[in-house]
Amino acid sequence: MSHFPPELFFSPHKTFGPLRYKIFSSPHKYAQGKGIIQYLGLFVKPLQGDTAVVVCSPSRQSSVGRSIEESLTKHGAAKQVVFVNFGGECSWEELENVNNQLKGKVKGKPAFIVAVGGGKAVDLVRALAHQLDVQLAVVPTLASNDAPCAACSVFYKPDGKFDEYVYYPTDPYCVIVDSEIIAKAPKRYLVSGMGDAMSTYYEADACMRASYGINPVGGRPTEAAVALAKLCRDLLFEYGVQAVKDIDRGEVTEAIEKIIEANTLLSGLGFESGGLAAAHAIHNGLTAHEGSHEYIHGEKVAFSTIVQLCMEQKLDEAKKVAKFFVQVGLPVCLSDLGISASDLQGIQLVSERSCASGESIYNMPFKVTPDMVRENILSADKIGVSVKGQ
Ligand SMILES: [Zn+2]
Missing domain, CATH: 1.20.1090.10 (Dehydroquinate synthase-like - alpha domain)
Incomplete structure (x- = not known):
């Protein structure tokens, strides 16, 4: 099942054909430490605009939503912050669900998107940011996988079976890891x-x-x-x-x-x-x-x-x-x-x-x-x- 026009996607294995160049890829910035979430707004300030979208589960919204909103507005990264619910799976169905919620809440393109959560949330929001052609800031709440810094998503079927890898041309704009949040997770x-x-x-x-x-x-x-x-x-x-x-x-x-x-x-x-x-x-x-x-x-x-x-x-x-x-x-x-x-x-x-x-x-x-x-x-x-x- 094809969900995006294929030309939107970067095909790393086809792009360079038989040529074998060395390529190193990374986010623009990685920051880590206790309480660093309060400075998220500073890290994304270069992307500033009217509306920032934060995608996370309802439980993340209640635990860290307020700190994120305060940081983004206090440091002038966005005038308003809109929250969209992530349902738990990185699947094509969930991407459509998140997209529909977003369309109902935000007119036009947001200034940037913040993904808050574990690997599946990050992978899903990466696809969303790519679809909307906006930059992505990642705030991992778990250190359970290597997804936060990457430029690809692992899609699963709704029943949890592996579906496919999807590649994007860019890595996240920044990855901001608050060690206090990570240490509180199971x-x-x-x-x-x-x-x-x-x-x-x-x-x-x-x-x-x-x-x-x-x-x-x-x-x-x-x-x-x-x-x-x-x-x-x-x-x-x-x-x-x-x-x-x-x-x-x-x-x-x-x-x-x-x-x-x-x-x-x-x-x-x-x-x-x-x-x-x-x-x-x-x-x-x-x-x-x-x-x-x-x-x-x-x-x-x-x-x-x-x-x-x-x-x-x-x-x-x-x-x-x-x-x-x-x-x-x-x-x-x-x-x-x-x-x-x-x-x-x-x-x-x-x-x-x-x-x-x-x-x-x-x-x-x-x-x-x-x-x-x-x-x-x-x-x-x-x-x-x-x-x-x-
Ligand atoms: Zn892995």
Whole structure:
């Protein structure tokens, strides 16, 4: 189903044809810290106009809506602020719903749009901003994934199954992360973000090693992107366990600040400019299995990262990563994701879906088949089970 005229979209994989340029992409500005939401208006002031639109769920509106509205008007970024409700899924149906609400509330084009929420909200509002041709400011309320800094959205079907990636020509104007808001969210989200972030280096590294590997902005990875991805992984190993302890106390500590930056900035720049590979494709495959539906993105990416490392025969690294995941409470085996290891038919479906045409799994530096994915899902499961038992 096509929802936008195709010419509106940037096709990174087609734009440069067989040419292989290095491309690095990022938001104009990233800012992070305790209480920074009060300065949102300053960051978006260059975009100033009559009306700013803020898209968020009703619960976000009641928790942070007032601070956002005050900041935008106080700093002169907008004369009025209009709130639009986000219903929870990044789907084509929800985009239409949000668009209809907006048309009823705002005449003409808003000065800019602010996306407030988790990855799905950000991804949905990114599509809306692109459709309206206005700049986007992102205020993540969770550090559960690498969506905030990116120039692409993951669309899902209304039933939660992966639908498609949609690419845009520009990244968000700014990403403003209030660590106090992130630290108040349930622990599961920060932990899930670590699963998503851990895949970043291994995927960028695989994409770099494959001479044909292309990142989501249509270029070869830069050295900078791979270095940022590596720093992301190193921060997780160094501060991840401490951050989990700290978040139980609801305090914003040094470890939490490091992990927010790893999950949001480093993982975001690392995947977009470094490239995705097997782990995210296997995540997409997992979404086709009913059992995994109650698990969030980074939880599925965590297990998928162990699968990718098995595909690369990096078994020591796979065990090290699995051990870390067990320490912070991320899934390391199939049963952790609601899938039985004896459900061979289900695992076959996941493997085939992981190898769908156009998937990032073809950025791996060797030939990949559904059989290979299936075998390595089972090997990763065995590693996960054994590490958990230690
Ligand atoms: Zn991800």
